[in-house]
Amino acid sequence: MTLPDKATLIIGASGGIGQALAQQLAEQGESLVLCGRNQTALAHLKANLAAQEKHTILVADLTSVAGREAIVLAVSNAPIDTIINLAGTNQLSAFKRQTHESIETTIHTNLTAIMLLIHDLIPLLETRSSSTLVNVGSTLGAIGLPGYVTYCTSKFALRGFSEALSRELADTAISVKYFAPRTTETSINSARANAMNMELGNKADSTQYVANELIRFLATEKESCHLGWPEKLFVKINSVLPSVVSKHLKTQLPIVRKYIG
Helix, strand or coil: CCCCCCEEEEECCCCHHHHHHHHHHHHCCCCEEEEECCHHHHHHHHHCCCCHHHCEEEECCCCCHHHHHHHHHHHHHCCEEEEEECCCCCCCCCHHHCCHHHHHHHHHHHHHHHHHHHHHHHHHHCCCCCEEEEEECCHHHCCCCCCCHHHHHHHHHHHHHHHHHHHHCCCCCEEEEEEECCCECCCCCCHHHHHHHHHHCCCCECHHHHHHHHHHHHCCCCCEEECCCCHHHHHHHHHHCHHHHHHHHHHHHHHHHHHHC
């Protein structure tokens, strides 16, 4: 793998936010390593980026041992100083209707696989002058919502992992950040989820907006960032007066139950 002096690794690059992020970073002259499971989608993305010769494709499944080993090898062989994790899965469903397999898959994809990868990356990153790890979570990593019990669990844990690791590595050259968008217009949301959000009056941000805000966040020294209003307000209220948020969400349950079964 031949790369310039510095590069950014985007895990989950073929997703909606990943594509928008890659396009904006490429336009700013960044060299990218585009990581995902779908080689065709990654190749199409690369072909449509500015200065495509500066970018590299890495086909790897974060949830597998072989995939994580491939990512670690890529980082060890390339001057990657920023790693952005966008991988994730979601399912709108009543918790009692989820299968054991779907629960395990969500927790592994959204949390365990990420932790295992970062665990193996830290020794490499400690040898570099500086590096940044960004875990992209969700507003639902701070507010528990009905219909998203397992997803919320995984994102709450990802937020806690990012916060604790950031503090553990505070005296090193490794920066750990957590970025939490609200609902975003991507294919991760099912038609039922989109219909429910519309009926509830929930707003969704474009992938281009989220990518731009993520890039702005990267340029700051902040450890975490939440997007969206009134979501930011609810995050604050939920941290100090969760009963207030619970009462509000209870009023929405008749609508929510139509969609979660």
